[in-house]
Amino acid sequence: MKHIKLYEGFKSDHDKLVKTYTDKIKDCILYLSDNYYTNIEFINFSDFVITITIRKNDDYDNLYQCIIDSNEKLKHELNSEFNDVTILSQESPSWILSSNRLLINQLEKYIRTNIKDIDDNEYYTIKLDLSLT
Amino acid sequence: MKHIKLFESFTSEYNQLIDKYIGEIKNSLLVLFDDYDAKIRHQSHNIFIFTLDFDINQIDIDHFIREINISLDKLKFNVNGDISNYSLYSVNSSNIQTYIFGTNSIEEFDNKLEKCTSKEIQTLFGTTFRLQLTINC
Numbered sequence: 001m002k003h004i005k006l007y008e009g010f011k012s013d014h015d016k017l018v019k020t021y022t023d024k025i026k027d028c029i030l031y032l033s034d035n036y037y038t039n040i041e042f043i044n045f046s047d048f049v050i051t052i053t054i055r056k057n058d059d060y061d062n063l064y065q066c067i068i069d070s071n072e073k074l075k076h077e078l079n080s081e082f083n084d085v086t087i088l089s090q091e092s093p094s095w096i097l098s099s100n101r102l103l104i105n106q107l108e109k110y111i112r113t114n115i116k117d118i119d120d121n122e123y124y125t126i127k128l129d130l131s132l133t
Numbered sequence: 134m135k136h137i138k139l140f141e142s143f144t145s146e147y148n149q150l151i152d153k154y155i156g157e158i159k160n161s162l163l164v165l166f167d168d169y170d171a172k173i174r175h176q177s178h179n180i181f182i183f184t185l186d187f188d189i190n191q192i193d194i195d196h197f198i199r200e201i202n203i204s205l206d207k208l209k210f211n212v213n214g215d216i217s218n219y220s221l222y223s224v225n226s227s228n229i230q231t232y233i234f235g236t237n238s239i240e241e242f243d244n245k246l247e248k249c250t251s252k253e254i255q256t257l258f259g260t261t262f263r264l265q266l267t268i269n270c
Contacts, residue, residue, distance in 0.1 A: 009213030010154045010270045011179040017150060021143050044177075046143050079142065132143035 018042045021078075021132060025050070028073040031066040035059060046132040050082075054124040064107060067128065074130065084129040089122075151175045154212060158183070158268060161207035161214070164200045176267075181214075183266040186224060189249050190260050198243045201266075205239070214270030221246065222265065223258035230263055 007013070022040050029050060032038050037053040054063065067082070075081050085107050107126075155173055158181055165171050171185040187197075208214035219242040220235035233249070236242050248254060249262065 007154070007157055007212045009179075010150070010181075012213070013150055013154075014147075014179065017143070017146055046147065 022048070024078060025074070025130065028077050029070040031069045031073075035062060035066060048130045048132065050128040050130060052126040052128070054126060056120055056122065067107070067126075078132060080130060080132045082128045082130055084127075086127040086129075088125045088127065154270065155181065157212050158208065158214065158270070161211045162204045163207075165204055168200065179269055181268040181270065183268055185264045185266075187262055187264070188260050189246075189255070189262055194243070194246055194250070198239065198246075201239060208268065208270070212270045214268050216266050217269050218265075218267035220265040220267075221249070222263040224261045224263045225259065231258065233258060233262075 022042060025040055025048060026033065029038060029040075032050070032052060036058060039051045039053075041049045041051065043049055052063075054060070067085075071081050087107070087110065155175065158173055159166060162171070162173070162183060165183075165185055169185045169187055171183065173181060173183045176182050205216055208216070216239075218235055218237055219239065221233045221242070222230035223233055224230050234245050236245065249258075
């Protein structure tokens with residue numbers, strides 16, 4: 001009699017679960033990924049990081065709104081929201097602005113005043129931390 | 134129109150997955166759970182920790198090793214799992230454990246466990262031991 005293998009292995013099943021939710025996050029942040037280079041990375045347990053790379057010719061005016069819209073969609077679809085925002089510059093390896101969700105409006109001010117001044121080859125990285133419920 | 138929520142929640146599904154694998158690991162190690170005071174818990178990523186308390190003077194070491202080997206075969210078949218570490222601790226009456234040795238090979242574990250039947254080791258560590266298996270699956 002042949003045995004049917006019911007379990008592929010925890011790692012394999014876990015990777016599938018992470019992929020399902022990564023795809024769902026992808027759907028929720030379409031506002032961002034349509035306009036900017038974005039990447040979603042699973043960190044640990046239920047923690048994900050969404051990285052946005054901002055270059056000189058990107059449309060900065062929409063960036064803040066795209067983040068807010070993505071956050072709203074995440075709240076609605078996955079009952080989760082960004083819990084930390086970090087901006088890193090290409091030149092400085094350490095963060096230059098970090099705020100929790102209560103201070104997320106600081107991000108708008110920062111984007112409007114600072115990021116526009118970057119050179120052609122320069123870029124900024126915005127990291128959005130997301131812990132799924 | 135009512136929306137149907139397709140996604141339960143990541144943590145809920147993650148916990149269900151852990152419970153499912155803990156159940157299946159338990160099935161694979163059933164001979165050990167039946168015969169000894171054994172426990173299993175999820176540590177992190179794909180690592181599960183199995184512990185089993187026993188009195189060295191009350192077990193047949195050859196039989197014990199055979200049971201571990203049977204469990205290992207079942208683990209491999211049922212959950213694509215493997216034991217990456219066999220560690221032995223002594224346990225006192227307050228449940229405080231002291232590390233004695235660790236190895237990644239069942240043969241080496243067998244050899245070293247045999248030595249724990251000596252009077253010298255038992256004077257030092259007592260007779261109650263805890264086997265800790267690190268299971269990757």
